Amino acid sequence: MADTTLMSIPGQVDPVPVARDITPREDGRVDLIGLPKKDITALFEGAGLDKRQAKLRAKQVFHWLYHRGVTDFEAMTDIAKTMRPWLAERFVIGRPDVVEAQHSTDGTRKWLLKTSDGHEFEMVFIPDADRGTLCVSSQVGCTLNCRFCHTGTMRLVRNLTPGEIVGQVMLARDSLGEWPKGRMDDLGDESEAEYTADGRLLTNIVMMGMGEPLYNFDNVRDALQLVMDGDGLALSKRRITLSTSGVVPAMARCGEEIGVNLAVSLHAVTKEIRDEIVPINKKYGLEELLQACADYPGASNARRITFEYVMLKDKNDSDDDARELLRLLKAYKLPAKVNLIPFNPWPGAAYECSTPERIKRFSDIVFEGGISAPVRTPRGRDIDAACGQLKTAAEKKSRAQRDREAAEAAAHAG
Numbered sequence: 001m002a003d004t005t006l007m008s009i010p011g012q013v014d015p016v017p018v019a020r021d022i023t024p025r026e027d028g029r030v031d032l033i034g035l036p037k038k039d040i041t042a043l044f045e046g047a048g049l050d051k052r053q054a055k056l057r058a059k060q061v062f063h064w065l066y067h068r069g070v071t072d073f074e075a076m077t078d079i080a081k082t083m084r085p086w087l088a089e090r091f092v093i094g095r096p097d098v099v100e101a102q103h104s105t106d107g108t109r110k111w112l113l114k115t116s117d118g119h120e121f122e123m124v125f126i127p128d129a130d131r132g133t134l135c136v137s138s139q140v141g142c143t144l145n146c147r148f149c150h151t152g153t154m155r156l157v158r159n160l161t162p163g164e165i166v167g168q169v170m171l172a173r174d175s176l177g178e179w180p181k182g183r184m185d186d187l188g189d190e191s192e193a194e195y196t197a198d199g200r201l202l203t204n205i206v207m208m209g210m211g212e213p214l215y216n217f218d219n220v221r222d223a224l225q226l227v228m229d230g231d232g233l234a235l236s237k238r239r240i241t242l243s244t245s246g247v248v249p250a251m252a253r254c255g256e257e258i259g260v261n262l263a264v265s266l267h268a269v270t271k272e273i274r275d276e277i278v279p280i281n282k283k284y285g286l287e288e289l290l291q292a293c294a295d296y297p298g299a300s301n302a303r304r305i306t307f308e309y310v311m312l313k314d315k316n317d318s319d320d321d322a323r324e325l326l327r328l329l330k331a332y333k334l335p336a337k338v339n340l341i342p343f344n345p346w347p348g349a350a351y352e353c354s355t356p357e358r359i360k361r362f363s364d365i366v367f368e369g370g371i372s373a374p375v376r377t378p379r380g381r382d383i384d385a386a387c388g389q390l391k392t393a394a395e396k397k398s399r400a401q402r403d404r405e406a407a408e409a410a411a412h413a414g
Helices: 037-046 051-067 083-090 162-176 213-228 248-258 271-277 286-294 319-331 356-368 399-413
Strands: 004-007 016-019 097-103 109-114 120-127 132-135 181-183 194-196 204-207 240-244 261-265 305-311 336-342
Touching: 037 051, 051 083, 109 162, 120 162, 132 162, 162 213, 204 213, 213 240, 213 248, 240 248, 248 261, 248 286, 261 286, 286 319, 305 319, 305 356, 319 336, 319 356, 336 356
Parallel strands: 132 204, 204 240, 240 261, 261 305, 305 336
Antiparallel strands: 004 016, 097 109, 109 120, 120 132
């Protein structure tokens, strides 16, 4: 395991190497969520199992964690009963703590989550008729300061670990009841049961929550590799999209090492305007960004790059802007789709949303130029879950207020 430190685990034979991207726990146990099979094997071997046993137990545990979604070692019925307490003494199966869960009138769901060391972040689930998309965060806060984005007004606290990233997917599956259900065989032996996962609600993942994924590249890569692992969550890379504001040096690595769909937060077609609303443009300019898109591994007409474009009144929404957008995409011969996003307001925002008529006109110009430019329907606005609105409730309401609301809800339910 690369980049490791030593952590003491109760009953271990020797100090066990634990990656620094794991948040230490006060009880000394190691959270297995976020670890690939080879690292679980190394932990088991370091804790006293021989090589053969460590490899076998890691394979079994990995299956229970990522395919069956269990959160208790006692549920691992094909592992000997005497072995389960041994695992529970040394390891834990974690999930982010849920501070608050909200439901929008349009079906969107938002969770305020907390890490084991007390930091809060958010994730959002958006159901549609033909798919269900989970918007996953990669950082606590953000460092980019895009001026139209509420999350950008937060300070960056830290990167999320692979476990905290993949844990969002697992928690969503918990909440949606989407882990495979077992069927007993003729002998009533659950350990030999066939498991299915038909009719899932959660079909797609977008790395578009809090933070810039490519500024937390290694942890995002490791988490998504677990999500795509055929022995685990088994979600196709074609159903995963990573959104970047334009961290050019990491874009090629993203295509090579992760291989998921790419979305780019473009939002402007001139240096002056993009410098203002997406400040990373001052470091990696439009030409450099679009060339990186043209070079993105795997991009094709079948796997187009999505360009996100938030519609800001009298800022980036003119007919000339639409025509310049077309010119740029064609100049770089990009297999492109443009998502037009009506600006989602938040208190203190410096911008207004373009009018519906102006957005339609912009869309029509791009469509007429041969590039798809649908207008995204805002979702979850009533719970601040829409694009650009994520900002932890820690900065919007006090913990005492949340506690009062929880107590009132419990009293009402009673």
